[in-house]
Amino acid sequence: MLWLLLTGLGGAGASLAVPLVVQRVVDGPVARGDTRGLLLLGALALAFGVVEAALIFVRRWTHAAAAVGLEAAIRDDLYAHLQRLPVSFHDRWQSGQLLSRATSDLGVIRRFLSFGLIYLVVNTITYVTVTAMLIRLYWPLGLVVAASAVPLFIFARQFARGYLQASRALQEQQGDVATLVEETALGLRTIRSYGRSRFMAARFADEIGELRDIAVDKAVLLSRASAKFDLVPNLTLAVVLVGGSLAVANGELTIGRLVAFASLQLMLIWPIESLGWIIANGQESMTAADRVFEVMDTRPAVTDTPHARAVEPGPGRIVFHDVHFRYPGTTQEVLRGVDLEVRPGETMAIVGVTGSGKTSLVSLVPRLYDTTAGHITLDGTDLRDIRLDCLRGLVGVAFEEPVLFSMSVRENVTLGAPGATDEQIAEALAVTQAGYVYDLPWGLETRIGEQGLSLSGGQRQRLALARAVLARPRVLVLDDPLSALDVHTEALVDDALARVLKGTTALLVVHRPSTIAHADRVALLADGRIAAVGTHSELLATVPAYRAVLAAETAPAQGS
Missing domain, CATH: 3.40.50.300 (P-loop containing nucleotide triphosphate hydrolases)
Known part of the structure; x- marks a missing residue:
């Protein structure tokens, strides 16, 4: 995990260096008409881009492989635990609910570990670092960017609360649908013998319709949050461009600094826009983990006692x-x-x-x-x-x-x-x-x-x-x-x-x-x-x- 974090931070650092190079280009060679210096700085910017691309490749490849391996290990542990649980546990639980926990829920956890978690850390550090750099470049507009975090925090809190409930409802309904499909497949002869195919089809339509409605409601929550998260950085960028232009006109800011400021501000749009997806993925992962631990936390009722031992075959009394x-x-x-x-x-x-x-x-x-x-x-x-x-x-x-x-x-x-x-x-x-x-x-x-x-x-x-x-x-x-x-x-x-x-x-x-x-x-x-x-x-x-x-x-x- 440390190696993955270092590659993520290295890639972010390389991308943050590019706007600073642009500032030097605009205020240096461009202002003086030095084409030789312009080529050198351009080559430096290209090198930073190549380094960033290489680090992103390494990070995603190694992180995805590690997350898939972790998912396989958890699934192996879950299956082994299910074998140890008593018959009374399996009498109570629907097989479809267990199936959804062993497949879709673990897939959700793996996706968060593969992308959501690392992006949450890297994007948070990127946001804090860029904001500090903006304040250093031109503190009045930098404080405006920093203040934009307040509505983002409010939106994120409201979104997380509602999305957690929607995620749990969707995953439970997926388990119910899986149970119905399994029961229908196993009981197909009985269903046909009693001429109840249409009845079961209608029942399935009701279940899948409820699943669709929950998924749509969940998508609406995510869409609203994404729109809000997209609106804040764009409004902030508009203020930065207008305020920065006035500062350049008044001689308080160079054109190179304004270009660097705007470039860094643009780099915040993706971390902010991805915030909704990261929160959604995190909430789904939380509910998935809760559902998995419902099973893993169940203690086997029939176990070996501390002094249990193997015995040789006897007469059989x-x-x-x-x-x-x-x-x-x-x-x-x-x-x-x-x-x-x-x-x-x-x-x-x-x-x-x-x-x-x-x-x-x-x-x-x-x-x-x-x-x-x-x-x-x-x-x-x-x-x-x-x-x-x-x-x-x-x-x-x-x-x-x-x-x-x-x-x-x-x-x-x-x-x-x-x-x-x-x-x-x-x-x-x-x-x-x-x-x-x-x-x-x-x-x-x-x-x-x-x-x-x-x-x-x-x-x-x-x-x-x-x-x-x-x-x-x-x-x-x-x-x-x-x-x-x-x-x-x-x-x-x-x-x-x-x-x-x-x-x-x-x-x-x-x-x-x-x-x-x-x-x-x-x-x-x-x-x-x-x-x-x-x-x-x-x-x-x-x-x-x-x-x-x-x-x-x-x-x-x-x-x-």
Whole structure:
């Protein structure tokens, strides 16, 4: 930054020297008719111009490169921070708002650092220096120029106050528009299925219309300020020319000094006219920085404790000790005193009505959330005492709503096991009945598109399950990952999983009785508590509430 400032000041100094050379030319060689001296002074002025141009090139090139590098570093930090933030944070925030902060807001900050900041420093020093030089050349008119700073200060203060609010409103609206575009793209099938394309188009038109109105209002503010900032130096220049001419006529000022004075006064027009743009850019940068720090200042709720450590894979015993849980920002408990033991190598099915807390329960195992009270242990170690990277290497997860990325099939499947061989990938795909990927245009290298929308629901689920299986975790958490499969395919997957994952501790959130039957034991979750634990046949014979849950799950299928 010091080097950039020095080059900026050097360029400004070279440009300020030119009017002084002009003064010497007019009052010296021109007045005496000395053409030789005129050529020498002209060459000196040209040299100053070349030096100024070279310094401007160096300053802009190095400053722009530094600012782009800083923007990339901040974006890298922001992305890494987003990865550390808890699921509850992403549940609350619109993805479009996060996207606008990571792209457009950081771009605004970079533009201010690239140009606005350096111009603010250089132009301020230039203004003060030129004003001092004008007072030295002819103090009456120099004081007039100095006094012109008063209305400029008033205009700048009024403009900054209103523009800050307009900038914040525009950036927030840009985030809302980005969210709507993303939701529309992801939900295109649903929108078309319900014939709501025109409705969504009208909604988008409303949002983009509001964005346009805010942008126009913002442009009006900038235009008014620019006009005022342009008016002041031009009025001042008119006073200087009239007053300077009278001073020359009265013999108080030489023609060379007047020409130098006017030339220096003209050099103030750009710094003053650019003041509106610099203030606008600065206000946008301030609001952008505030928006970015809204995210960066959010502390991760799920973190490694100071004494967290890596642990070696054990037998896989999971024990819930009086676990309570409620989602951040809510007062209602989802889980109320859950006590449950999952034995090493056992497959435990979690069953309950919708809203009973099944997904919340299994989400605590990989620490997507932390318990509100109580604790969970893995092989006798509190989950919070295990480093997160180690824990999530031991626990594999597959959800009902599979998340696939805009990458190749291979990259999606090996997300949790990047070093997997083709043989291991083939085995995982075979277990989950996902061999269809070999029939895609480029096999494992086929890019499946964002969210895997080019695949059916069942295909996406099988691919996501293959990803979980490939990692060969010590504990496998499956949140109803086969709901989109037909009964025959689900049976094949269940049988294959039972063989391949023998010895792996598994927690399954399931609904179909056929899947539940594959579990070693079943835990019935009711009102946030474990109501009963036993084998499927035991609970079916002795627990009416369990039979009622299964009946509720199978009733729609029977009536369809």
